[in-house]
Amino acid sequence: MITVFLLSSLITLKAQNISLFSTATKSEWYRHFLQPVVDAVKDSPAFPHMLDIGTGPGTLPEMVIAQDSTARITGIDIDAAMINEAKRRFTHKNVSFQHQKGNAPLPFDDQHFDIVTFCSVLFLLDDQTKDRLLKEALRIVKPTGKIIILTPSGKKPVLASFGEVGRFGSLIKNGTFPVWRIATSRGGRTWSREQWVKTFAAEHQLNYSATLTFHENALLEIVSKRKLKRA
Numbered sequence: 001m002i003t004v005f006l007l008s009s010l011i012t013l014k015a016q017n018i019s020l021f022s023t024a025t026k027s028e029w030y031r032h033f034l035q036p037v038v039d040a041v042k043d044s045p046a047f048p049h050m051l052d053i054g055t056g057p058g059t060l061p062e063m064v065i066a067q068d069s070t071a072r073i074t075g076i077d078i079d080a081a082m083i084n085e086a087k088r089r090f091t092h093k094n095v096s097f098q099h100q101k102g103n104a105p106l107p108f109d110d111q112h113f114d115i116v117t118f119c120s121v122l123f124l125l126d127d128q129t130k131d132r133l134l135k136e137a138l139r140i141v142k143p144t145g146k147i148i149i150l151t152p153s154g155k156k157p158v159l160a161s162f163g164e165v166g167r168f169g170s171l172i173k174n175g176t177f178p179v180w181r182i183a184t185s186r187g188g189r190t191w192s193r194e195q196w197v198k199t200f201a202a203e204h205q206l207n208y209s210a211t212l213t214f215h216e217n218a219l220l221e222i223v224s225k226r227k228l229k230r231a
């Protein structure tokens with residue numbers, strides 16, 4: 001039954017040419033995936049100034065501002081369609097979305113942000129792009145700030161994730177979760193194994209913490225220039 005549903009979901013997604021991600025991010029479960037990042041942002045100074053790199057349809061800025069309306073957030077993405085969707089879905093006086101050109105340096109001053117986030121972004125990119133983006137994040141984050149990276153962990157056996165849909169609500173609303181889990185399995189596993197951010201942090205003498213979140217389906221990594229109060 002579940003398998004039939006998943007297959008028909010995949011076929012429907014393909015037929016309508018809707019990306020898995022675009023559908024998944026609107027599901028209830030996706031907010032559970034992003035929540036640990038919102039919690040990590042809450043643990044920041046008052047009036048945090050945040051940049052969300054690869055913001056997609058802007059779900060994270062929307063969630064952060066719902067928790068802290070004093071935050072000032074910029075979401076950027078190289079996909080102009082995503083930025084248009086983010087602008088259409090969500091407006092708030094403290095949130096702006098802007099299109100980012102491919103390999104161009106990020107258009108922000110040094111030490112401009114308290115928090116820089118990458119959710120489900122870095123693990124999709126090649127080493128050179130990851131390195132460039134993380135160095136840019138380091139340049140624009142304040143000495144007291146932090147860089148938060150959330151990635152599918154690929155840790156849990158795929159079949160176990162089928163049962164987890166029930167944690168988030170109905171299969172109809174959250175059926176994209178197992179599909180996402182399968183689709184991100186390999187990339188997430190490679191990311192967890194390679195410990196790319198940990199190595200980057202060691203090379204640049206940064207503090208680093210890693211926590212499995214979202215019922216071990218995600219890896220939350222935090223990099224900071226100063227000692228963290230809590231991981």
Ligand SMILES: C[S@@+](CC[C@H](N)C(=O)[O-])C[C@H]1O[C@@H](n2cnc3c(N)ncnc32)[C@H](O)[C@@H]1O
Nearest residue numbers: 021025054055056059077078079082119120121
């Ligand atoms: C899987 S989506 C995640 C979107 C969003 N962070 C979320 O979790 O809802 C990855 C996003 O990263 C964007 N992206 C990929 N490479 C990028 C880059 N070099 N700079 C900015 N955005 C990038 C893609 O266009 C896409 O919207």
